[in-house]
Amino acid sequence: MLRFWAMMGGAALLVAPIAAAASETPMAAPAQKQRLIVLSDIEADPDDTQSFTRLLLYASEIDLEGLIATTSVHMKTAIHPDSIRRILHAYGKVQPNLALHETGYPGADRLLALVRDGQPGYGMAMVGAGKDTAGSRLIIAALERTDPRPLWVTAWGGVNTLAQALYTIREMRSPAEAKRLITKLRVYTISDQDDSGAWIRRTFPDVFFIVSPGGYGAGTWTGINTLIDGADNTTISNTWLREHIQQGHGPLGAVYPDVAYGMEGDTPSWLSLIPNGLSVPDHPDWGGWGGRYEYYTPPIATVDPSGFSNVPIEPETRPIWTNAIDSYMPWQQREYGRAQTPSDRQIKDFRAGIWRWRDDFQNDFAARMMWTTEPFAHANHPPAVKLSTPERITVKSGQRFVLSAIDSTDPDGDSLSFQWFHYAEVGHWRTVIPNGIAANIHTVDFTAPKVTEPREAHFIVRVSDKGSPPLTRYARVIVTITP
Incomplete structure (x- = not known):
């Protein structure tokens, strides 16, 4: 040519x-995938079901190794693993069609075998000797597996199941072995939804930890569903979700619930694990679909200490990966002349690291939902x-x-x-x-x-x-x- x-x-x-x-011909799944275990307080808010629905569309590109039902500050005494299984059953109905578009989609039975119960109660009160659960044991087994890749654990609610795993490792493994296992761990929590996140950061200062501590108003993750003033927010509207995700898109789209508080607040915890050419997961400061984060010790005054989390806020004792300020000018389409130009409006915000990519990952979501029902020739695939x-x-x-x-x-x-x-x-x-x-x-x-x-x-x-x-x-x- x-x-x-x-x-x-x-x-x-x-x-x-x-x-x-x-x-x-189906596209090839990436050769190198990130390993992921999810901790979810599913049923505390419909957004966990939303995030699971989207996550399963990327099960060909991320190695899922555990789906663990947990508690949180919003649901302290109950866990709902059967709600995870319900979504997986819907996924099983569309998995054969997804496989027409990209190789590597696991069968529903394999994913169902990954569902576990986490700690059945709230916070650090449920962490200690004799309090291991199927979920905490799964995390330990995943860390001990012979695999050179890091292990990501994302917490969409409380994180005490991970705290229990780390407690057991500290008590039952040699210091050298404990250090080796902890080095493999990568944690992203959606703020602090119990008191165990701060305990982990204080007790295990070497753990790679991404979090926006404090009230939800200080959370980078809120960029997925907060309105951008003066911009087109169509792709997070209820109308857009109805037309592109929920209705007329098969069994998986049908289980995607309406927004109750905020759309998919948990999704940014794993968006940067998608191999899209932008994200480098071990470099949160490089930016990606899940936001951009910098490594420092945030002053307590900057973490929305009076915000909606209902979890006591402790001063951070060491640097963590946390909020970073991005400044960008949204691109606009032009009818004549140069097809695309930056707008004259500059946005500077800790959520802008997500906002700048939001239409891209929403369109990607919509396209993959089409994969659940359409043949290859009738759907779009990324360049x-x-x-x-x-x-x-x-x-x-x-x-x-x-x-x-x-x-x-x-x-x-x-x-x-x-x-x-x-x-x-x-x-x-x-x-x-x-x-x-x-x-x-x-x-x-x-x-x-x-x-x-x-x-x-x-x-x-x-x-x-x-x-x-x-x-x-x-x-x-x-x-x-x-x-």
Whole structure:
């Protein structure tokens, strides 16, 4: 297939080849998946059922290793594992159709075998000698499994089942073995919904822990369902959910409940585990669909100490991965001239690390729900982003450099749109580095700023197809700028 060079403003631009005809072969699941155990206070709020519904659509791309029913501050004396099983039975009815679109979807029976009971009561009162449960034992077994990958545990409610697992490891394993197991652990809790999260952070200071402590008003995760002032919030509306998720989308869509308090508040805990080319789970500061987080000890005054959590707030005793401020200007579609341009409105907020991607992951959700009922040829599938330049490059101060994603393709043969930008909050250079030509073409150029010591800057390309709904994937180029 021929390509040719065109010259524009001194930048060498590759002209994209004609897309190949769409295939009806299922896409391959990613070779490297993140391991995940979910702790859920399902039935305390319909949003856990919502989050499970979405999670199962990505069961081909995340290795689920445990689905544990827990309590929380909102449901202190009951657990509901049968509610998890109900959703899995609905998933089982659509799993064969999902497998037409992507390989790797596990059978419902395998997932049903992962459901466990967690601690049957509230908080640290249910942690201690002789209080192991099927859920806490499953966590220990997963940590002890011979697998070099880290183990993610996300808590959608209380986290005392994980606290019990860590208590048992501390008491029953050697210090060296306990340290080895804890090193494998990655924790994300949706705020603190019992008193055991603070205990874990205080007692096990080496645990990798992402949390927005304190009241829910300080939670990065709220970016999934809070309105962006002055922006189009259509994709989180009840009308959108009804049309794209709940109604006319088979058994799995039918179990997705109406919003009671907030849509899918728990989903950000695992969104960054999806291999979309943007997220790097062990680097929460790099940003992704689940938000962006920085490593520091948050002052208690910044954690919404009077907010709605009903859990005593303790001063943090060590650094954690927590809220980070992003500043971005939403892109807008234009009817004439340049197809996409940034708006003139800048948003700066700790929730903006989720807001900037929200339409992308909502459209992805809608497309995967279509996979539950439609054949491959009647549904949309995400583009494959391919850089024509290395993922890491080094340039000198003042040097012009070119980044390209011209070799990106789409499995459905759709036309592609491109957006390049410097993610200024990530890396060591916080002043936006503008591109030299239009940012919405496949190949762009930047000029490195003057530096007195090496600085790292991250550049993102956002590639979207023109299918229905439009789907987006990404690539990241890390540029080291030297004097």
